[in-house]
Amino acid sequence: MLEIKNLHCDLEEDSEVKILKGLSLTVNPGEVHAIMGPNGSGKSTLSYVLSGRDGYEVTEGSAMLDGADLLEMEPEERAAAGLFLAFQYPVEIPGVGNMTFLRTAVNAQRKARGEEELSAGEFLKLLRAKAKELQIDADMLKRPVNVGFSGGEKKRNEILQMAMLEPRMCILDETDSGLDVDAMKLVSDGVNALRAKDRAFLVITHYQRLLNHIKPDFVHIMHDGRIIKSGGPELALEVEENGYGDLLAEAGV
Amino acid sequence: MMPRAKLKAQKVEAAETLLAERALPGGGAWLRRAREAARARLVEMGLPSKRDEYWRYTDPRRLTALEAEAGKLHDTQGEAPVFDGFDRLKIVFVDGVFDADASDALAMEGVEICPLADAAGMDLHWARDLYGALEARGQAPVERPLASLNTAYATEGLLIRITGKPAKPISLIYQRSDQQADAILHHVIRVEDGAEATVLENGPMASRFNQVMEVDIAEGAVLHHIRAQGRDHERAGAAHLFVRLGAEAQLKSFTLTANGALIRNEAVIWLDGADGSAHIAGATVGDGAFHHDDTVFVNHAAPRCESRQVFKKVLRHGAVGVFQGKILVDQVAQLTDGYQISQSLLLDEDAQFLAKPELEIYADDVKCSHGSTSGEIDPSQLFYLRARGLPEDQAKMLLVLAFLAEALEEIADPAYADDLRDRLEAWLKRRG
Numbered sequence: 274m275l276e277i278k279n280l281h282c283d284l285e286e287d288s289e290v291k292i293l294k295g296l297s298l299t300v301n302p303g304e305v306h307a308i309m310g311p312n313g314s315g316k317s318t319l320s321y322v323l324s325g326r327d328g329y330e331v332t333e334g335s336a337m338l339d340g341a342d343l344l345e346m347e348p349e350e351r352a353a354a355g356l357f358l359a360f361q362y363p364v365e366i367p368g369v370g371n372m373t374f375l376r377t378a379v380n381a382q383r384k385a386r387g388e389e390e391l392s393a394g395e396f397l398k399l400l401r402a403k404a405k406e407l408q409i410d411a412d413m414l415k416r417p418v419n420v421g422f423s424g425g426e427k428k429r430n431e432i433l434q435m436a437m438l439e440p441r442m443c444i445l446d447e448t449d450s451g452l453d454v455d456a457m458k459l460v461s462d463g464v465n466a467l468r469a470k471d472r473a474f475l476v477i478t479h480y481q482r483l484l485n486h487i488k489p490d491f492v493h494i495m496h497d498g499r500i501i502k503s504g505g506p507e508l509a510l511e512v513e514e515n516g517y518g519d520l521l522a523e524a525g526v
Numbered sequence: 527m528m529p530r531a532k533l534k535a536q537k538v539e540a541a542e543t544l545l546a547e548r549a550l551p552g553g554g555a556w557l558r559r560a561r562e563a564a565r566a567r568l569v570e571m572g573l574p575s576k577r578d579e580y581w582r583y584t585d586p587r588r589l590t591a592l593e594a595e596a597g598k599l600h601d602t603q604g605e606a607p608v609f610d611g612f613d614r615l616k617i618v619f620v621d622g623v624f625d626a627d628a629s630d631a632l633a634m635e636g637v638e639i640c641p642l643a644d645a646a647g648m649d650l651h652w653a654r655d656l657y658g659a660l661e662a663r664g665q666a667p668v669e670r671p672l673a674s675l676n677t678a679y680a681t682e683g684l685l686i687r688i689t690g691k692p693a694k695p696i697s698l699i700y701q702r703s704d705q706q707a708d709a710i711l712h713h714v715i716r717v718e719d720g721a722e723a724t725v726l727e728n729g730p731m732a733s734r735f736n737q738v739m740e741v742d743i744a745e746g747a748v749l750h751h752i753r754a755q756g757r758d759h760e761r762a763g764a765a766h767l768f769v770r771l772g773a774e775a776q777l778k779s780f781t782l783t784a785n786g787a788l789i790r791n792e793a794v795i796w797l798d799g800a801d802g803s804a805h806i807a808g809a810t811v812g813d814g815a816f817h818h819d820d821t822v823f824v825n826h827a828a829p830r831c832e833s834r835q836v837f838k839k840v841l842r843h844g845a846v847g848v849f850q851g852k853i854l855v856d857q858v859a860q861l862t863d864g865y866q867i868s869q870s871l872l873l874d875e876d877a878q879f880l881a882k883p884e885l886e887i888y889a890d891d892v893k894c895s896h897g898s899t900s901g902e903i904d905p906s907q908l909f910y911l912r913a914r915g916l917p918e919d920q921a922k923m924l925l926v927l928a929f930l931a932e933a934l935e936e937i938a939d940p941a942y943a944d945d946l947r948d949r950l951e952a953w954l955k956r957r958g
Contacts, residue, residue, distance in 0.1 A: 324913050327905065352915035364910035368928025374914075377924065382915035417928075434914060 274473050275300040275323075275442050280334035281498075282322050288330065292318045294498035295334070298475075300442070305474040307484055307509060310495035311517045316477045317361060319495075320446040324358040325351050338442060352378075353385035357440035359431040361447040366418040371430065374418045375400065375437055382438060403436040407463050424451030425459075432463040443467070444475045449483035461486030481513035494520050528577060537572025541671070544573065544592060551681045553646035556654035564658050564677035571671045580668050583848040583880045584819040588762040588788050589672060594708035594734035597760030597787075607699070608728045608754040608782075608949055612941070614697035621702060622682055622709025622732050628701075636690025637723065642683040642712060653685040653714045660740040660768035664794040667854075668823075673766040673792075676738040680712035683738075687716045688723040688747075695750075700729030702758060707732040713739045717747040717775075724750040724939070735763035743775040745799060751779040752942050755789060756949065759816075762788040773799030773828070780937045782946050783810045783818055784953050790819040797824070797831035797859070807836040807936035811950060812845030812877075813957055819848035820868075826859035826889075835866040838933045840926055841877035849898070852884040859889045866896035871903065871929045923954055 277298045284290040292315045300306050310316050322329050323336055325348035336343045338354055346354065366374070380390040391399070404414060407429045419427050428448055435443055445464065449457055464474070464487050476487055484492070484506065492508040493500045494517070501524040502508065512520065545568070550561050574586040588595065617639070618628035624641045632639040645651045658677040664670055686696065698713075709732035717723065721744075731737070743749050751767075763786070769777055783789055795804045810818050824833045839847035849868035870879035881898040903925050911921035930950060937943040 326909050326913075347918070348909060348912035349915050349917050349921075352913055358913055360910070360913075364906050366907050366910070366925070366928060368931035369924055374911075374924075377920070378911075378914040378916060381917065381920065385915065385917075438914065 274302050274339060275475070276337045278335050280322070280336060281332045282318065282329045283332060285328050285330045292329070292498055293322065296495075296499055298493065298500060300473045300475060302441075302473055303470045304491065305468065305476060305487065305489045307476045307478060307489035307492045308495050308500075309478060309481070309492060309509060309512055312479070314495045315498040316495055317446055320358055320444050320477060323444060324348060324356060349381070349385070352438070352440070353382045355441035357435050357438060357443045359428075359435060359443065359445045359448050361450060363419045363427040363431055365420045367420050369418050371416055371418050372400065372414045375434065378434070379437055400437065403433060406466065407433050407436070408459060409433055425453065425456030428452055428456065428460050429463070432460055436463065436467060441472050442475070443472065444477065446477045447479060448476070449478055449480060457483065457486060481509040484509045496521055496524070533575065533577055534572060537575050538569065540573040540590065541568050541571070544590065545569070548679065550678060551646070554649045554651070556649070556651055557646050557657065560654070560658035561678045563662065564674045567662065567665060568671055568674040568678060571665070571669045571674065574669075574671050580821075580850070583850070584788070584790055584817060586672070589734070589736070589764050589790070594706055594732070595762065596706040597733035597758060599702055599705060600730065600758040602757065608756065608945060609697060609726050609942070611945070612695065612697070614695045614726060615692075616697050616699055617684065618699045618701060619682065619711065619731070621704045621707035622700070622711055622735065624682055634692050634694060636688065636692040636721070637696065638687040638689065639696070640685045642685060643681055645685050646681070651685065652687060652716065656714045656716060656740050656742055657712070660742070660770055661738060661766070663796070664766070664768045670766060670792060670794075672736055672764045673738050676710055676712055676736045676766070680710045680738070682710065683712040683714070685714045686725070687718065688721045689718045691722045695724035695726050697726040700727070700731035702730045702732060705733060707734075709735040709737075711735065711737045715739065715741045715749070717741070717743045717749050719744045720746045722748040724752065726752050728754040728756070730756070730758035730761060731763065733761055735761070735765070737763065737765040739765070739767050741767070741769040741777070743769065743771045743777055745772040746774045747772070748776040749778070750938055751777070752937060753779075753781040754946060754949070755781060755786060756784040759785040759787065761786050764790040764792070767791070767793040769793070769795045769804065771795070771797050771799060771802040771804055774801045775799060776802070777804040777806070778936060778938055779806045780933070781808045782949070783808065784950070785816065786818065787815060788817045790821065792821045793823070795824045795833070797826050797828055797833065800828045800830050802828065802831045803833070804831070805834040805836075805936050807834070807933040808838070809930045809933040809946075809950065810837075810839040810847060811953055812839065812841045812847060814843045814845060816841075816845040817848075818846070820851070821848075822851040824853050824864070826853070826855040826862040826864060829859055830861045831859065832863040833865065834936070835868070836933045836936055837868040838930050839870045839879060840873065840929065841870055841879060842873035844876045846877070847879045849879075849881045849883070851882070851896070852886065853894055853896070855887040855889050855892050855894065857888040860891045862889060862892040862894065864892070864894040867932075868898045869929070870900045871926065872900060873902070919958070923951065926954060927951060
């Protein structure tokens with residue numbers, strides 16, 4: 274589904290700053306991949322480059338989603354193609370109601386895919402059901418997007434958007450950061466409910482604890498813009514016990 | 527720099543030249559006296575000049591010239607005017623002249639409405655205590671000569687006395703038919719104790735307009751004022767709103783401005799009684815040769831009053847937005863709660879926003895805050911929306927409307943806010 278080959282990128286404003294240095298990764302439908310790594314290894318940059326944020330220059334390599342060249346698309350085209358990024362820091366948008374935002378997004382994507390837009394009634398019914406599962410109350414839906422939300426509320430709101438948009442390729446960027454144990458369980462349950470044969474996840478995290486809740490099929494260790502080791506869930510436990518030091522040494526970095 | 531005395535002499539000379547050919551309109555004693563006094567004030571002050579501190583950001587020459595400049599009539603292409611869908615008492619002015627045939631009967635329970643032209647023939651009128659009186663009071667601490675010019679020469683306008691809670695809003699509709707009409711309109715509104723009403727204003731009015739609205743809101747009374755200055759672009763005008771609030775009285779005034787070559791909206795508000803509340807807000811969208819000036823003065827003259835000024839401007843292609851806003855808190859006005867925000871969203875590098883926020887506080891136990899910002903669309907918000915599938919244009923539109931939302935929220939009835947929001951959206955869409 275997602276095929277990243279030898280991806281290189283540097284900062285647009287300073288081409289001397291190279292962040293991704295030849296990253297390759299293949300994610301098949303139904304799989305959950307976790308990317309772990311120390312701070313500064315380029316994990317979040319990978320999520321931004323894949324979702325189309327400005328500020329990065331891809332100098333080499335490719336990233337394809339279902340055979341289509343992601344890097345040639347605008348961010349909204351990537352979203353319509355089925356890519357979703359759950360932000361590490363969800364953005365506050367004063368003046369835009371959460372519900373209005375969700376409905377506009379759902380219908381924009383449907384329109385881009387040539388599907389019929391949802392009526393107000395259909396949308397509301399769907400939203401209420403999904404919001405309930407994530408314990409998101411009516412007040413949170415009425416408030417402006419992410420404004421005044423706690424850390425946990427923001428992350429739950431990201432998962433709600435994911436549930437409403439039903440993307441095929443979900444990237445979760447440090448979704449566990451700023452969450453207490455209860456919130457982590459709620460968010461993980463929301464993600465697990467979305468696991469499906471034709472949907473894949475790329476879970477970016479610094480810590481292993483999220484992976485107790487969202488069980489990955491594959492774990493990759495990222496360092497200095499590359500994946501230096503890949504394995505099964507046991508690799509995450511190794512990081513938990515020994516830190517990144519041994520793995521980095523083993524990889525000769 | 528020009529010596530003050532010389533500038534003053536020039537301003538007075540300009541006023542005398544303007545008035546030389548114009549006889550004061552006649553009328554009953556109450557009105558004649560008010561007109562003579564206003565004329566005398568004007569001659570004393572002189573006409574405003576770009577050299578006045580108060581006119582530093584806006585050149586008044588188009589407003590003070592002997593003749594109005596002609597302006598093209600806008601082709602609305604069948605688009606319904608704002609407030610069209612609302613059940614309201616319609617009062618129509620064409621080129622600044624009351625049109626009885628086009629208006630509803632001036633009768634509704636809870637309100638008395640009399641055209642100024644009719645009242646002028648009477649020897650006595652309840653409006654005599656207000657007509658020109660609030661304008662005269664508004665000449666300090668800064669002079670507003672255009673308002674005195676208006677008081678002296680206006681023959682059109684409405685005297686509205688609200689005695690109850692009229693079922694429908696009073697809707698003043700300003701149509702244009704002449705390319706060069708020079709309109710002078712003067713309204714007086716008195717909201718009696720405990721009464722409550724909504725006054726709507728919309729329409730292009732004239733190629734040049736000078737409007738004054740004097741409002742007296744008595745104890746516990748409430749006035750909602752919603753104004754939409756849109757449509758025809760080739761216009762210049764000044765509108766003055768003078769409002770005096772009694773104890774526990776409330777004012778909510780909102781103005782939408784789209785288009786207009788030069789528009790200056792002044793508001794002067796006195797919170798004279800304890801526990802009053804005055805909110806004044808404006809949303810402005812300007813594209814191209816557009817100069818819009820909001821000049822606001824709020825005086826807290828009694829304890830425990832609350833005031834809010836919320837002004838938002840979206841500007842591009844050389845459009846200029848000005849905000850001059852002041853909160854003056856008198857020594858007696860303890861426990862004042864004053865708030866002022868003026869913000870601009872500049873959609874390109876050619877647009878300009880000039881802001882002069884001021885606070886002057888003589889009481890020691892008050893809460894006053896003010897802020898002014900100028901910025902562009904936040905790239906992280908734009909990316910967030912696009913990452914969720916909104917095309918760039920749609921995402922930008924949503925953010926522009928979100929920026930204006932805080933001003934629109936000052937309208938108490940969301941039905942009006944929604945109508946105006948739809949207008950803004952259509953305006954933005956037309957311009958791409």
